[in-house]
Amino acid sequence: MSTSAPPLHIITVGHVDHGKSTLLGRLLYDTDSLSQEQLAALHEASAAEGKKLELAFVLDAFLEEQAENITMDITHIPFRTSERHYVMMDAPGHKEFLKNMLTGASCAEAAILLISIVDGLQEQTRRHVQLLSLLGIDQVIVVINKLDLVNFSQEAFELVSQLTQKLFQEWALPVPWIIPTAASLGENIASLSSQMPWYEGQTVLQCLDMLTPKKFLEKGPLRFVVQDIYSSEKFPLVVGRVESGSLRVSEKLIFWPQERGERRARVRSIEEWGASSPPQHAFAGESVAITLEESILVQRGDIASRPQQTPLQCTDLNVRLFWLEALSLRVDQKIFLLLGTQRLLARVTFIENIVDATTMKLIQRSPCSLHQHEVADVCFHLHQPLVFDYYDELPVTGRLAIESEKGLVGAGIIIRKKNESRS
Amino acid sequence: MKHLDLLESKSIYLLREAFNAFPHLCMLWSMGKDSNVLLWLTKKAFVGRIPYPVLHIDTTYEFPEMLEFRTWAQCYYRFELVIKINEEARAGRGSYTTSIGYETHDPVTVTHELKTVALQQCMQEHSFDGLITGIRRDEDATRAKERYFSPRDAHFKWDYKDQPPELWNHFSIKKWPGGHTRIQPLLDWTELDIWRYIERENIPIPQMYFARNGKRYRSLGCSPITQPIESHASTIPEIIEELLQTRHSERAGRAQDHHERHAMQKLRARGFL
Numbered sequence: 256m257s258t259s260a261p262p263l264h265i266i267t268v269g270h271v272d273h274g275k276s277t278l279l280g281r282l283l284y285d286t287d288s289l290s291q292e293q294l295a296a297l298h299e300a301s302a303a304e305g306k307k308l309e310l311a312f313v314l315d316a317f318l319e320e321q322a323e324n325i326t327m328d329i330t331h332i333p334f335r336t337s338e339r340h341y342v343m344m345d346a347p348g349h350k351e352f353l354k355n356m357l358t359g360a361s362c363a364e365a366a367i368l369l370i371s372i373v374d375g376l377q378e379q380t381r382r383h384v385q386l387l388s389l390l391g392i393d394q395v396i397v398v399i400n401k402l403d404l405v406n407f408s409q410e411a412f413e414l415v416s417q418l419t420q421k422l423f424q425e426w427a428l429p430v431p432w433i434i435p436t437a438a439s440l441g442e443n444i445a446s447l448s449s450q451m452p453w454y455e456g457q458t459v460l461q462c463l464d465m466l467t468p469k470k471f472l473e474k475g476p477l478r479f480v481v482q483d484i485y486s487s488e489k490f491p492l493v494v495g496r497v498e499s500g501s502l503r504v505s506e507k508l509i510f511w512p513q514e515r516g517e518r519r520a521r522v523r524s525i526e527e528w529g530a531s532s533p534p535q536h537a538f539a540g541e542s543v544a545i546t547l548e549e550s551i552l553v554q555r556g557d558i559a560s561r562p563q564q565t566p567l568q569c570t571d572l573n574v575r576l577f578w579l580e581a582l583s584l585r586v587d588q589k590i591f592l593l594l595g596t597q598r599l600l601a602r603v604t605f606i607e608n609i610v611d612a613t614t615m616k617l618i619q620r621s622p623c624s625l626h627q628h629e630v631a632d633v634c635f636h637l638h639q640p641l642v643f644d645y646y647d648e649l650p651v652t653g654r655l656a657i658e659s660e661k662g663l664v665g666a667g668i669i670i671r672k673k674n675e676s677r678s
Numbered sequence: 679m680k681h682l683d684l685l686e687s688k689s690i691y692l693l694r695e696a697f698n699a700f701p702h703l704c705m706l707w708s709m710g711k712d713s714n715v716l717l718w719l720t721k722k723a724f725v726g727r728i729p730y731p732v733l734h735i736d737t738t739y740e741f742p743e744m745l746e747f748r749t750w751a752q753c754y755y756r757f758e759l760v761i762k763i764n765e766e767a768r769a770g771r772g773s774y775t776t777s778i779g780y781e782t783h784d785p786v787t788v789t790h791e792l793k794t795v796a797l798q799q800c801m802q803e804h805s806f807d808g809l810i811t812g813i814r815r816d817e818d819a820t821r822a823k824e825r826y827f828s829p830r831d832a833h834f835k836w837d838y839k840d841q842p843p844e845l846w847n848h849f850s851i852k853k854w855p856g857g858h859t860r861i862q863p864l865l866d867w868t869e870l871d872i873w874r875y876i877e878r879e880n881i882p883i884p885q886m887y888f889a890r891n892g893k894r895y896r897s898l899g900c901s902p903i904t905q906p907i908e909s910h911a912s913t914i915p916e917i918i919e920e921l922l923q924t925r926h927s928e929r930a931g932r933a934q935d936h937h938e939r940h941a942m943q944k945l946r947a948r949g950f951l
């Protein structure tokens with residue numbers, strides 16, 4: 256196993272009570288991943304709540320979570336198999352904790368979707384699938400759980416399995432694996448179940464090791480997001496992170512947005528404290544400090560690119576948006592868009608294609624507004640141009656967060672306008 | 679990108695975001711391994727500078743070796759050091775009717791008064807609005823639920839039932855009178871990552887982490903309530919090897935965590951790290 260590869264981030268999602276925390280607890284338990292203290296605490300907590308062994312308590316650590324047997328907030332648990340390292344994130348299934356689910360999902364590379372065979376596809380099952388699709392998480396392991404409650408019936412499994420495949424098709428998501436399990440009993444989790452001889456696929460653990468890790472965008476177009484400018488004895492230090500592509504000493508950069516004339520400058524040096532020799536390159540994912548040959552005005556919010564493969568800049572945008580706030584989003588409302596380190600005030604000009612996640616139907620509403628937990632296509636108008644890429648071309652600079660005085664209230668991806676073709 | 683490089687880069691990103699967002703930022707430093715990694719990352723983020731004051735909450739129950747390290751490190755790194763003791767609590771003056779200490783009180787009470795309350799006093803005295811901490815998710819089940827930017831009100835309360843969302847690289851930078859935001863750049867790091875990074879970068883740490891006479895400290899807190907573990911690991915590679923084998927939690931030797939069920943949650947809800 257390579258210890259130098261970053262861990263794969265996986266989130267468990269699904270409707271409340273379908274067994275997300277239990278599945279992760281079981282996985283940790285069956286692979287001997289819990290420390291003696293964690294095991295002792297698990298037994299103590301289970302006994303205190305009058306239960307035999309409640310594996311969900313490994314993740315659900317808050318006393319309120321244990322008393323009510325629900326997950327309130329996302330938990331990150333490191334986990335390793337003989338193949339590689341993982342960070343498992345347990346998301347809550349309650350509607351009121353959707354913002355916490357989204358927080359975890361925004362850093363996940365793959366998901367495990369749990370569906371209880373007794374309840375089938377429920378409201379949050381459908382909503383979570385919609386969000387996975389919106390966030391571009393297209394590696395999903397579907398786990399149909401609690402088969403012990405239907406006598407491990409293959410027929411019952413096939414039925415829910417078909418409905419699930421249909422749902423995934425509707426959201427244009429591939430379905431690589433569907434696994435029948437009983438998480439609390441450990442059936443098909445870390446070892447194959449003897450109760451379901453009709454199942455010929457993999458266990459949850461085996462499927463994990465078949466997922467593909469996220470690729471770094473070293474070969475993509477350069478997007479260097481500027482966080483700040485620090486003064487130093489010699490030249491000002493432009494600090495930020497290479498979100499895509501790579502940059503080299505002595506190469507020419509363009510800083511965006513371009514307003515009054517172009518801002519071009521060559522990279523004089525990459526500065527690194529304690530480095531034995533000054534670095535000559537920086538690649539996607541790296542936080543760096545650079546100095547420039549030419550003295551131009553650079554500020555937080557700027558994005559640098561190469562002279563070719565430039566980003567777009569525009570004062571009108573189309574965003575597919577998931578709205579988190581109880582207070583609806585209205586046409587004409589002013590709100591901040593956050594992309595990279597840009598924070599720009601924008602006005603809502605149009606809201607269309609509001610989809611009801613549970614029925615997949617379009618919602619008509621007049622005057623038009625976007626309610627909590629709905630997804631729609633929203634047009635924004637800005638005074639200053641926003642620098643971006645279309646999400647389908649470069650996700651890192653194609654997604655944004657929405658901020659109001661309440662904090663972060665929405666997440667979205669930048670899509671093309673209807674009759675706009677690929678550039 | 680390699681795992682340690684990615685962790686380092688994200689922590690640097692978070693430190694720079696914090697420095698940009700909070701005009702009165704400070705960093706907690708307990709002289710322990712995580713704190714020293716934080717100092718190191720600060721030097722990297724600001725290309726050799728430490729641009730905010732470094733805070734040591736002194737409970738007066740510190741190991742003498744740790745205090746020696748404090749003096750040494752301040753000379754070595756050259757930062758502005760703020761040392762804070764809750765003098766009233768130790769002396770039983772002011773709002774305290776008796777002197778608070780491990781001799782007379784349980785570890786949860788002492789931790790709250792000498793660490794959390796002392797920190798509260800210090801934050802108020804200096805009007806700090808951002809506090810960089812070195813907590814990690816793998817240390818404790820409630821820390822596993824933390825955010826990178828975590829808002830606290832004037833009473834230090836952690837509103838764990840309603841934490842703000844964090845989306846990609848966007849965090850909640852809320853400011854209100856008397857409150858502050860905790861910035862937690864080491865959340866993603868595990869104990870093993872910390873040791874591998876200390877080894878790779880050759881970061882100075884106190885000698886108490888290395889085995890002497892069959893014992894070493896795995897986590898360092900107040901001397902009366904911190905127990906060493908049985909160990910012969912006297913070098914970093916040996917420590918890493920030991921951690922790969924162990925079935926014990928890192929903070930098993932820290933009494934305040936295990937005083938009662940949910941002790942950490944109760945301490946942390948009231949502002950403990």
Ligand SMILES: Nc1nc2c(ncn2[C@@H]2O[C@H](COP(=O)(O)OP(=O)(O)OP(=O)(O)O)[C@@H](O)[C@H]2O)c(=O)[nH]1
Pocket residue numbers: 269270271272273274275276277278311324325326327346347348349369400401402403404436437438439440
């Ligand atoms: N019979 C049976 N019960 C199960 C199974 N898996 C989980 N459960 C039970 O279902 C209940 C809910 O499980 P959790 O793991 O807490 O569910 P969750 O999806 O994490 O719930 P939230 O996070 O609150 O949405 C618990 O009482 C579990 O013991 C299973 O395979 N069979």
